[in-house]
Amino acid sequence: MTELAYLSDLPAAYVRRFPARVVALPPGGVVLDRTYFYPGGGGQPPDRGRIRSGPAEWEVVDTGRTGPTVIHRLRRRGPPAAPLTVGTEVEGELDWTRRYRHMRLHTGQHLLSARVFARTGLRTAKATLSGVGASLDLEGELSAGVLADLERDLEAALEHPRSVTIRHVPRAVWNATAFAPRSGLVPLAPQVDPVRVVEIETEDACPCGGTHLRSTGEIGQLLLARPVSQGGGGSRLAFTLAEPDLPTPPA
Numbered sequence: 657m658t659e660l661a662y663l664s665d666l667p668a669a670y671v672r673r674f675p676a677r678v679v680a681l682p683p684g685g686v687v688l689d690r691t692y693f694y695p696g697g698g699g700q701p702p703d704r705g706r707i708r709s710g711p712a713e714w715e716v717v718d719t720g721r722t723g724p725t726v727i728h729r730l731r732r733r734g735p736p737a738a739p740l741t742v743g744t745e746v747e748g749e750l751d752w753t754r755r756y757r758h759m760r761l762h763t764g765q766h767l768l769s770a771r772v773f774a775r776t777g778l779r780t781a782k783a784t785l786s787g788v789g790a791s792l793d794l795e796g797e798l799s800a801g802v803l804a805d806l807e808r809d810l811e812a813a814l815e816h817p818r819s820v821t822i823r824h825v826p827r828a829v830w831n832a833t834a835f836a837p838r839s840g841l842v843p844l845a846p847q848v849d850p851v852r853v854v855e856i857e858t859e860d861a862c863p864c865g866g867t868h869l870r871s872t873g874e875i876g877q878l879l880l881a882r883p884v885s886q887g888g889g890g891s892r893l894a895f896t897l898a899e900p901d902l903p904t905p906p907a
């Protein structure tokens with residue numbers, strides 16, 4: 657079992673380097689006692705980066721989750737080194753350029769889903785992030801006429817940043833509290849308890865296990881594409897980061 661250290665609170669999403677201990681060595685990979693590498697899921701791609709032990713370094717080319725265990729897939733870098741062994745203390749370091757783009761896209765997706773819902777009543781059935789872009793699959797047709805309003809909403813969220821917070825809410829409280837209506841359509845698995853609720857101040861609260869920004873002010877400008885009709889009456893709204901590599905502000 658791996659401690660999913662990135663989940664604990666919002667500052668944990670900003671941890672780029674961390675100490676950990678090797679607990680298992682499946683073929684081609686390593687399992688640590690704790691990790692800040694996001695193993696993928698909910699439309700957010702897995703993290704990449706490095707793992708070091710003394711002078712030896714391995715590239716983490718992929719991260720995946722099997723039940724409660726996170727496996728970091730490794731490729732060795734540099735000269736030959738002694739193999740990792742169970743019990744070795746290592747340092748993990750995320751590919752921060754990639755991860756921070758994902759945090760900006762992911763938080764941008766929550767905000768955009770909330771604004772689409774507020775303006776049209778359409779909920780997001782699925783969100784997908786990749787590279788410097790993302791898309792929302794909406795439950796109905798989105799009129800291109802709404803785009804200008806959404807662009808103004810996104811500009812306002814940059815000019816007047818809203819804070820993002822995480823709460824761990826008991827399932828019974830989540831079920832009983834009037835968080836609905838909300839912008840997401842994805843059902844919550846029955847075993848999820850407590851519920852990790854990601855909230856954008858005054859905008860949206862939804863269950864999510866991904867990594868997010870502290871504030872909408874860090875999203876940067878998003879470029880919206882024209883909505884495209886999908887089968888079954890739905891539509892897809894894609895967007896990209898206008899500036900893929902903004903600096904990370906200090907906490």
Ligand SMILES: [Zn+2]
Nearest residue numbers: 762854864866
């Ligand atoms: Zn999220």
